[in-house]
Amino acid sequence: MKDSNGLVFSGRVSRRTLMVGAAAGAVTLAMPNILRAADKPTLVTSIRSLSNPYHAVWKTGAEAYAKWAGLEHVTLVSEGNSEKGIADIKAMLAKTNGNMVLNSDPNDTPDARPIVEACAKAGAYVVTQWNKPADLHPKDFNPNYVSHIEFDGIASGKTIAEILFKTMGGKGGIVALGGLISTTAAIERKKGLDAALAANPDIKLLDFQVANWKSTEAFDLMGNLLTRFGDDIKGIWAANDDMGSGALEALRAENLAGKVPIVGVDGIKTAVDAVRTGEFACTVTSDPFWQGGMGLAIGYNAKIGKFDPAKEPPEHREFYGKAVLISHDNVEEYYKTNVESKPEIDWNDLWGRVTGAIRA
Amino acid sequence: MTIQTEPLKSVSDIERTTLMTFLPGRIASMLGGRRWRRLAPLAVLVVLCILITIANPNFIELRNLVRLANSAAVPLTLAMGLTFIILMGSIDLSVEGTLSVAAMVVVLLAANDSNGNDYGWWAVLAAVAAGTIMGLISGLVQTMLRIPSFMATLGMWFIGLGLSVYMLGGSAIRLNDASIRDLALHRFLGLPLAVWVAIGAFALAAIIQYYTRLGRHILAIGGDEDVTKLSGVNVTRVRIAAFALAGFFFGIAGVLAAAQLGQSHAVIGDGRLFAAVTAVVVGGTALTGGEGGVVNTLIGVLIVTVLANGMILLGISPYIQQTVQGLMIIAAVALSLDRVRLKIVK
Numbered sequence: 207m208k209d210s211n212g213l214v215f216s217g218r219v220s221r222r223t224l225m226v227g228a229a230a231g232a233v234t235l236a237m238p239n240i241l242r243a244a245d246k247p248t249l250v251t252s253i254r255s256l257s258n259p260y261h262a263v264w265k266t267g268a269e270a271y272a273k274w275a276g277l278e279h280v281t282l283v284s285e286g287n288s289e290k291g292i293a294d295i296k297a298m299l300a301k302t303n304g305n306m307v308l309n310s311d312p313n314d315t316p317d318a319r320p321i322v323e324a325c326a327k328a329g330a331y332v333v334t335q336w337n338k339p340a341d342l343h344p345k346d347f348n349p350n351y352v353s354h355i356e357f358d359g360i361a362s363g364k365t366i367a368e369i370l371f372k373t374m375g376g377k378g379g380i381v382a383l384g385g386l387i388s389t390t391a392a393i394e395r396k397k398g399l400d401a402a403l404a405a406n407p408d409i410k411l412l413d414f415q416v417a418n419w420k421s422t423e424a425f426d427l428m429g430n431l432l433t434r435f436g437d438d439i440k441g442i443w444a445a446n447d448d449m450g451s452g453a454l455e456a457l458r459a460e461n462l463a464g465k466v467p468i469v470g471v472d473g474i475k476t477a478v479d480a481v482r483t484g485e486f487a488c489t490v491t492s493d494p495f496w497q498g499g500m501g502l503a504i505g506y507n508a509k510i511g512k513f514d515p516a517k518e519p520p521e522h523r524e525f526y527g528k529a530v531l532i533s534h535d536n537v538e539e540y541y542k543t544n545v546e547s548k549p550e551i552d553w554n555d556l557w558g559r560v561t562g563a564i565r566a
Numbered sequence: 567m568t569i570q571t572e573p574l575k576s577v578s579d580i581e582r583t584t585l586m587t588f589l590p591g592r593i594a595s596m597l598g599g600r601r602w603r604r605l606a607p608l609a610v611l612v613v614l615c616i617l618i619t620i621a622n623p624n625f626i627e628l629r630n631l632v633r634l635a636n637s638a639a640v641p642l643t644l645a646m647g648l649t650f651i652i653l654m655g656s657i658d659l660s661v662e663g664t665l666s667v668a669a670m671v672v673v674l675l676a677a678n679d680s681n682g683n684d685y686g687w688w689a690v691l692a693a694v695a696a697g698t699i700m701g702l703i704s705g706l707v708q709t710m711l712r713i714p715s716f717m718a719t720l721g722m723w724f725i726g727l728g729l730s731v732y733m734l735g736g737s738a739i740r741l742n743d744a745s746i747r748d749l750a751l752h753r754f755l756g757l758p759l760a761v762w763v764a765i766g767a768f769a770l771a772a773i774i775q776y777y778t779r780l781g782r783h784i785l786a787i788g789g790d791e792d793v794t795k796l797s798g799v800n801v802t803r804v805r806i807a808a809f810a811l812a813g814f815f816f817g818i819a820g821v822l823a824a825a826q827l828g829q830s831h832a833v834i835g836d837g838r839l840f841a842a843v844t845a846v847v848v849g850g851t852a853l854t855g856g857e858g859g860v861v862n863t864l865i866g867v868l869i870v871t872v873l874a875n876g877m878i879l880l881g882i883s884p885y886i887q888q889t890v891q892g893l894m895i896i897a898a899v900a901l902s903l904d905r906v907r908l909k910i911v912k
Contacts (some may be wrong), residue, residue: 257731257832259738387885416884420836421827426637430878433630435620448738455828459636459750459758475679476738476829 239317247331247509248302249279249502252295252310252321254286258493259474261311266548267498267510268309274553275506288313292320304328307509309501312337315390318354326350331509333501337390339515344523352508356499356564357492358526359391363398366469366490366546368406369533373467373487378440381431383424383453384416384443392419395445395471412438418448424452432460444470447477447489454485473532478545481537486525488533496559497527503553504508513556528559607850607865610897614869618876625879628756635757636750638871639764640822642864644842645849646771647701647815649863650808652846653775655788655855656708656715658812661842662835663726664700666819668693670730673830676743686743693824694817700726701813705806715809723839730832738831741824749825760822767818771860774811784808788855844895845870869894 251268253261265281272279282298284291298306304566308325310332312318318338325332328348335355344351370380384401386390396414403411412435417424424444432439443456444450450470457463464485470477473491479488508515515523530542543549552558618625644661651658674681675689685692700722708718741747749759775781783804786794791818794800819838849866859898873894877887 255731255869256735257727259831262735317619384884413878413881414884415878418837420833421829422823422834422836422838425827426874427878429633430875433624433627433633433881434877434881436624451738451829452827455750455826458828459826474738476740479740 222333245305246277248306249277250282250298250306250308251498252282252291252308254284254311254313256283264498266492267495268502270548271499271502271553284313286313288317290381292317295321296324299328299330300322301371304330304544305501306330308332308388311335315339322347322351331505333505334431335497335501349508349514352505352515353522354524355527357529360398362471362490362529363395364402365531366471367399367402367443369488370443370467370469371409374441378442379410379412379438380433380443381439382414382443383445383449384414385419387416392445399443404405419446419448421448421452421512424449425456428453428456439466441469442466444468446470447472447474450486451476454480475545478532478541481532488531490529490531490560492527493530496551499551499553504556507556521560522557524564526562528561528566607848607862611865611869614872618879632712634871634875635761638867639760640819641841641845642764643767643815643819643822644838645845645863645867646767646860647812648842648846649851650784651765651812652851652853653788653855653858654784654808658719659839660700660704660722660726661816661839662718662772663723663837664697664816665820665823666730666815667700667726668697668817669824669830669834670733671696672821673741674733675738676741676746678742679740686745690746690821693821694814697817697820698810698814702791703812705809709802709805716840727832734832738829740829746825747828749822760826762820767815768864775860780807785856797880819903841870847899848895
């Protein structure tokens with residue numbers, strides 16, 4: 207303890223000390239800002255739900271990339287509610303001060319615009335997938351709106367139809383199970399089927415019915431279709447694997463599993479297993495693991511200046527990704543690399559799966 | 567296209583009432599009133615079957631009848647549980663959540679492709695127990711916290727769904743236990759075992775409704791809860807028991823659904839609530855409670871199933887099938903509702 211005199215004057219501060227103190231204080235105050243600017247951005251994934259196999263794999267891919275790049279990663283789930291999806295993204299932008307990279311599968315087509323606008327305003331970088339309005343373009347939001355990725359539904363629908371026809375020997379009747387009538391994917395995949403049918407006059411489309419993407423509905427529907435057409439059904443085209451697997455179980459209940467080939471889209475595990483046992487002829491996957499990781503990778507590389515989005519060609523701004531076909535020929539290999547172990551993806555190969563610019 | 571050139575006559579009051587008498591309900595009352603009305607759902611079913619058979623004789627093939635029974639198995643079991651709740655004048659919206667919990671439990675405890683469990687039929691018991699517990703909680707929440715059944719069960723629906731998503735990790739898990747799969751694949755007397763289970767569920771529900779005190783009390787509460795209370799019935803206990811009973815049936819339905827599809831994912835129950843409520847209402851059980859029963863529901867389920875099957879057999883475009891189903895609901899309710907007793911329509 208000092209003497210009492212010292213104690214009385216201990217509150218006094220000389221001008222020099224004050225200046226030094228103030229300078230030190232100012233530096234300290236400025237520190238977080240400087241530090242924050244040097245902070246790594248947060249990676250953010252925004253998807254519809256975790257209750258479907260597709261988005262669950264998407265999230266795994268996003269986490270794999272975040273681990274590889276050594277970055278923080280947050281998953282936002284909209285649960286099919288557009289308002290919630292947009293509000294969560296805005297909250298994230300406020301929290302990170304715009305220092306983030308977003309890879310979003312917007313719940314609904316119109317949602318893409320508010321999401322992109324909010325990101326551009328906050329200075330964050332964004333990649334969208336599947337859904338966006340036709341008049342919303344990455345090139346109008348340089349550099350923040352980096353890319354938009356879709357998978358060509360027409361090509362998928364056509365590819366699986368052709369493989370189905372080949373498996374059937376090029377002739378006979380098929381039934382088709384479509385997705386939710388109003389969705390783009392359902393409309394496009396059906397167009398692909400129609401194109402394949404037009405090119406194969408010996409194949410007859412017995413009936414096209416809608417099972418709303420669900421295996422449960424497809425199960426009941428398939429039973430009814432079996433009644434109507436019986437043994438005339440030589441093949442089943444399903445707009446997604448879940449419906450295909452519902453149809454497969456309806457066949458199994460009639461001892462027809464494996465006798466009538468089925469094709470689907472998505473590459474869910476049930477379908478891959480069915481391709482292995484020969485109950486499915488093939489399935490096509492957009493590879494959600496790649497979608498979840500690469501969407502973040504493209505956005506992050508733009509953010510750190512690896513490339514300037516404004517200087518990229520149009521087919522890097524709005525492109526169709528390459529779908530992976532899983533059929534009898536490559537199913538074992540696919541199973542080893544994708545199902546039994548985590549897929550190995552070269553995260554530096556940003557444009558490796560570009561198949562072309564999106565049709566206007 | 568022809569153009570109507572005759573000016574339309576304005577309809578006077580008297581004419582309007584004569585028009586009214588041609589409404590189905592009026593026809594019903596002219597033909598002997600309530601007794602006929604009770605038979606209305608059955609008449610609808612018979613007429614439907616006859617019309618579809620005329621259009622496509624495949625309909626009455628044995629194979630198709632077996633398929634019809636098979637696709638009615640899950641909705642019938644669900645609707646059995648729901649009938650008791652609607653008879654009480656309440657509603658249970660937790661159908662889809664409870665069903666997905668039961669399906670999740672059975673798949674995770676029996677042999678599957680995600681973990682090492684293999685408890686065989688104990689898994690089935692656990693699933694039915696899980697369904698019963700969900701129902702029990704609905705009943706407790708409703709009676710103890712005095713929350714309307716609509717909200718209490720809506721909450722349970724999402725709790726159940728969330729639980730399934732969490733436990734299944736968002737993916738579809740396959741059921742590999744052959745003996746449980748046999749519910750859907752093995753046949754006894756030409757019918758899949760699932761159908762026999764559903765018939766058993768119907769028999770059990772019928773016994774409960776017509777031969778037990780619980781069944782009478784449920785009907786009494788739906789008729790007039792205050793009077794029932796004053797006659798010394800423990801309404802709280804009956805309500806809790808009814809919801810647990812509904813959960814029990816939903817649990818069985820969950821097992822059947824998992825067995826039929828050979829897998830379980832969180833959305834296995836999607837769309838089942840609407841189908842079950844439709845079946846109950848079309849069968850002539852009033853949403854106001856106290857009127858109808860499990861036999862009505864059996865007919866209701868058959869109407870819904872036959873119609874779905876028939877529309878495919880007739881090759882009706884999928885784009886208008888839903889519209890037809892909506893029209894059928896309105897027509898069936900219009901036929902079976904006793905509008906004379908219904909003073910107020912809410």
